[in-house]
Amino acid sequence: MSTDIIGAAKPRIDGTAKLSGSAPYAADHYPANLAYAYGVFSTIAAGEITSIDVSRAKKMPGVIEIFHHDNFPNLHRTPSSFVQQNKVDETRLPFEDNHVYYGGQFVALVVADTFENARDAAYHVDVAYRAKKPVTSLAQALAQGEPKPADNKKHERGDPDTAYSGAAHKIEATYTTPIETHNPMEMHATTAHWHDGHLTFYEASQGVVFAKHTMAAIFGINPARIDARAPYIGSGFGSKLWIWPHAVACAAAARELDRPVQLVVPRQQMFTTTGHRAATQQKIRLATDDDGKLVSISHDSINTTSFVNRYVESCGSCTKSLYGCDNVRITESTVQVNHGTPTSMRAPGAAQGLFALESAIDEMAEQIGMDPLEFRRRNYTDRDGSKDLPFSSVHLLEAYDKAADKFRWSKRNPKIGSMMRGPEILGWGMAACNWEAMKRDCDARVSLRADGTAFASCATQDIGTGTYTIVAQTVASLTGLPLERIEVELGNSSYPKGPLSGGSWATATALPAIHNATAKAIDALKQHAVEEDGVLAGRDAGQLEFVNGKLHGNGRSFSFADVLKARKIGEAFGEAHTNAASGDEYSFRSFGAHFVEIGWDPGISRLRVHRVVSAIDVGQIVNAKTAANQVEGAIDMGIGMALFEQTEYDHRTGMPINNNYAEYLVPTHLDQPESVDVILLDHPDTKFNELGVRGIGEIGITGMAAAVANAVYHATGKRVRDLPIRIEDLIQT
Amino acid sequence: MRDFSYDRADNVGAAIKSHVSGADSAYIAGGTTLLDLAKLEVMRPGHIVDVRRTGLDRIERLDDGRLCIGTNVTNTDLAYHEDVTTHHKLLSEALLSGASTSIRNKATTGGNVMQRCRCSYFRDNVSPCNKRDPGSGCAAIDGHSRSVYAVLGTSKQCIVAHPSDMCVAMAAIGATVSVAGPNGKRDIDFGDFHLLPGDTPWREHALASDEMITHVTLDAPIDGAKSHYLKLRDRASYQFALASSGVIVATEGGVIRHARIALGGVxxxxxxAERAERYLVGKPATADNFGHAANMALAEARPTEDNAFKIPLGRQAIVRSLTTVTA
Structure with a gap:
């Protein structure tokens, strides 16, 4: 294996297509005779539709058809199984009945000859409702009834209650996080086209295999008749893992009308009908002995879900194993609110859970008078206490050391508000980050072609993270080919089955399969060389060597194109299957630490993040550029989570208030810290897979909000336990 | 988006004539408000008169020191114009703190003066909103009312803040809005151009039917004065002001000779804030005096639960901006 290409900071091979605008996204496909759909969305959050009057809209120019619950075709709900790869988070079909469970729910669909005509007519569909009083917040839901426990998510070891009550030092605190919306740049969109009972659809999807099987289940047809495509995705952050009602509505309309239909979800409905990060309320109890060793941890979380489906945020997923402790309890439960169904959003559960835990760890450290970094070091463990297994590879202490050193943590004056710079009080805070490493089953196909290029295909996706590029690097590492001679196709469900682009598992799942398929392609090439009409006929294939795109044997060398041409064959290919990781011997997790400097100007209540140093332990780095880019982006998103992001709802109607890019705040360029240092530790985790890679998409956001909150506390003395941290929480009046 | 007719006028007379001839007419320049709201059907123009070809895109310094700005001058061109950066620094700072580069490249002076509010209930086309649907009520008062809602000049019919940064600077500088209409030309004092919501929040400005803005003329700069615009918000860019302060101050031997204070976002x-201005004149430029002036400026404030923090934040904006220009 050529080591210089693995880990190299290579630019994205799809960069030119994206920068030049030539990369086609889901709504950039225009099959002949395409019609356009636009939704009519509920303007109440709870109740029922009493009538839908389409008479005005039907007369509008270009209108082809208007679907709603009285005339929408009967379809089937998907079993929503992860194993069957037909999972969704909202199983209710669009237009199933006249019930309204959340604001912005599809209540009708107008199909017209142009986008503008469809939208215009949609504004003229008259829907009458019988409204019920909606449940609009976690607090309101809790006031009305007990949360429902999620039993399968519970973890308990030792006796946390007894250990807590008898401990020398203890804290108990409640933290909340708000609903956040993914807000990828690219809107959810579907372009669906039926032909002879087959469905081809372009979808803004993080999982074409899942999209295909889900659509098959819903339409009751063989998956072989469905082709889901997502060659380019304008990011998803989890909102595009599974299909949502718009995709079903679009595909059904295309089938009913017997012509292609395209549907783009408007930005406002990206806040309602395509998932969001659930709101949470989390109670943490920690206790230590006199030496600062944790003796009891409990983490009880409640999250909002919809009245349609249940979604559980795994807030305690990291709490179970991040620190060494014999007495631990994790519970997770839900309450129902009249919002759409939540879904995974970058580091689901862990992002919120580590905000609570890593804030609480600082509160505990303060109570026992210990430096927060030293407190974390003292409670370090190399074993996963929840599974009673060793971690396959853990370099958390090195992450602490390297990041702390670069940040100059030793210069921190622990006294609140003691570090000044001009009109600002500086705050220094830190937190650990953590995420599970997962690896799924995967197939891949790689070929060496007679034109001198290699071709790799896998039904996974590049959601903007660099998957195209690292697949090419993996092929290059074995073949020695330059990246420009390696073609990679992803995002097509008819290719060998690949993973969802989610959970930070695409890299660890797809690359071993690509690697093995490449090795098999090279073996196949050697076999072609020694066949009767081959360039090295009669030689022993096992004695041949393949280096830098050339086959060497018997003192001679041939390009692989020549090897294939000699036999008049188009390609030498390899197909590989790699298995999901077995968790019997090790616990697979990634680790890291964030160090943050904030500046608080009390005279104008201005809070800014100035400096971040993060050290990340995710195994072998495949591409230093795209890897650092993932962490930098996640740090930024973590700043947003700490200070800005929150989907706000009217407390009377349950309708979203800030459903646009102007009022839903995410960090802008000017909010970037002046310096961000990402230290990638780069220790291959070969117990996890032979390439030693773990995945890097989510871990960077975990712990980030807590690091900011801890820094804010250091500057202001105010412990903000409810995100986001805003001016009104800190202003001195 | 409904169908509308579109006319591109070559001169002001033709624009007015076209506007008069249409039903539900609207002038368009940069379109950054109108197109946004028309797509949401919050505004439903039947006839659009494009004024970008009417000239009116020059900035001219008059003999008396005033600065005459054509209505079509873009926010970007105005922000970087030498007369503005030299004599009206706060206007340049205000413009550059607003929106984004691409929006500023499209947005015009007259259009900015005419921009509509950012109230979520106004924009949703469903909730009661007296601006959009006179007499229907105001959903914001008992609803969600944090970021884009005012604490000064509110009424029982409407509480939304005026969104412009540019206008705050112009209010501080002092200006005249020149308008033209079917009955000829007239000048409106900038302070009288925008109307308080009172019982008629749908009446937002002093323009008569079919009138259009042709120029905004800034008062001559105050000799020896320094100016500054300070905008406070959650994030560093691309957000409307939670509170902003545009100040112009001239001092002599540490004593304030002239003071202008205008506020945005609140x-x-x-x-x-004319009472606060009068209070400062003749007094030393001290933190105590600035604090007192800031208290006076917000004395009449009536917040909601959600935006109560805007009162101390508004005071902070005033104190810091005054401190900056007198340092």
């Missing part, structure tokens, strides 16, 4: 119109 008022239902670009807000001049």
């Amino acid at each position: 008022g239902t119109k670009p807000w001049r």
Whole structure:
């Protein structure tokens, strides 16, 4: 294996297509005779539709058809199984009945000859409702009834209650996080086209295999008749893992009308009908002995879900194993609110859970008078206490050391508000980050072609993270080919089955399969060389060597194109299957630490993040550029989570208030810290897979909000336990 | 988006004539408000008169020191114009703190003066909103009312803040809005141009039917004065002001000779704090005096639960901006 290409900071091979605008996204496909759909969305959050009057809209120019619950075709709900790869988070079909469970729910669909005509007519569909009083917040839901426990998510070891009550030092605190919306740049969109009972659809999807099987289940047809495509995705952050009602509505309309239909979800409905990060309320109890060793941890979380489906945020997923402790309890439960169904959003559960835990760890450290970094070091463990297994590879202490050193943590004056710079009080805070490493089953196909290029295909996706590029690097590492001679196709469900682009598992799942398929392609090439009409006929294939795109044997060398041409064959290919990781011997997790400097100007209540140093332990780095880019982006998103992001709802109607890019705040360029240092530790985790890679998409956001909150506390003395941290929480009046 | 007719006028007379001839006419320049709201059907123009070809795109310094700005001058061109950066620094700072580069490249002077509010209930086309649907009520008052809502000049019919940064600077500088209409030309004092919501929040400005803005003329700069615009918000860019302060101060031997204070994000119109200005004149430029002036400026504030923090934040904006220009 050529080591210089693995880990190299290579630019994205799809960069030119994206920068030049030539990369086609889901709504950039225009099959002949395409019609356009636009939704009519509920303007109440709870109740029922009493009538839908389409008479005005039907007369509008270009209108082809208007679907709603009285005339929408009967379809089937998907079993929503992860194993069957037909999972969704909202199983209710669009237009199933006249019930309204959340604001912005599809209540009708107008199909017209142009986008503008469809939208215009949609504004003229008259829907009458019988409204019920909606449940609009976690607090309101809790006031009305007990949360429902999620039993399968519970973890308990030792006796946390007894250990807590008898401990020398203890804290108990409640933290909340708000609903956040993914807000990828690219809107959810579907372009669906039926032909002879087959469905081809372009979808803004993080999982074409899942999209295909889900659509098959819903339409009751063989998956072989469905082709889901997502060659380019304008990011998803989890909102595009599974299909949502718009995709079903679009595909059904295309089938009913017997012509292609395209549907783009408007930005406002990206806040309602395509998932969001659930709101949470989390109670943490920690206790230590006199030496600062944790003796009891409990983490009880409640999250909002919809009245349609249940979604559980795994807030305690990291709490179970991040620190060494014999007495631990994790519970997770839900309450129902009249919002759409939540879904995974970058580091689901862990992002919120580590905000609570890593804030609480600082509160505990303060109570026992210990430096927060030293407190974390003292409670370090190399074993996963929840599974009673060793971690396959853990370099958390090195992450602490390297990041702390670069940040100059030793210069921190622990006294609140003691570090000044001009009109600002500086705050220094830190937190650990953590995420599970997962690896799924995967197939891949790689070929060496007679034109001198290699071709790799896998039904996974590049959601903007660099998957195209690292697949090419993996092929290059074995073949020695330059990246420009390696073609990679992803995002097509008819290719060998690949993973969802989610959970930070695409890299660890797809690359071993690509690697093995490449090795098999090279073996196949050697076999072609020694066949009767081959360039090295009669030689022993096992004695041949393949280096830098050339086959060497018997003192001679041939390009692989020549090897294939000699036999008049188009390609030498390899197909590989790699298995999901077995968790019997090790616990697979990634680790890291964030160090943050904030500046608080009390005279104008201005809070800014100035400096971040993060050290990340995710195994072998495949591409230093795209890897650092993932962490930098996640740090930024973590700043947003700490200070800005929150989907706000009217407390009377349950309708979203800030459903646009102007009022839903995410960090802008000017909010970037002046310096961000990402230290990638780069220790291959070969117990996890032979390439030693773990995945890097989510871990960077975990712990980030807590690091900011801890820094804010250091500057202001105010412990903000409810995100986001805003001016009104800190202003001195 | 409904069908509308579109006319591109070559001169002001033709624009007015076209506007008069249409039903539900609207002038368009940069379109950054109108197109946005028309797509949401919050505004439903039947006839659009494009004024970008009418000239009116020059900035001219008059003999008396005033600066005459054509209505079509873009926010970007105005922000970087030498007369503005030299003599009206706060206007340049205000413009550059607003929106984004691409929006500023499209947005015009007259259009900015005419921009509509950012109230979520106004924009959703469903909730009661007296601006959109006179007499229907105001959903914001008992609803969600944090970021874009005012604490000064509110009424029981409307509490939304005026969104413009540029207008806050113009209110501080002092300006005249020149308009033309079917009955000829007239000048309106900038302070009288925007209306308080009162019982008629749908009446937002002093323009008569079919009138259009042709120029905004800034008062001559005050000799020896320094100016500054300070905008406070959650994030560093691309957000409307939670509170902003545009100040112009001239001092002599540490004593304030002239003071202008205008506020954004907290008022239902670009807000001049004239009592606070009068208080400061003749007094030393001290933190105590600035604090007292800031208290006076917000004395009449009536917040909601959600935006109560805007009162101390508005005071902070005033104190810091005054401190900056007198340092």
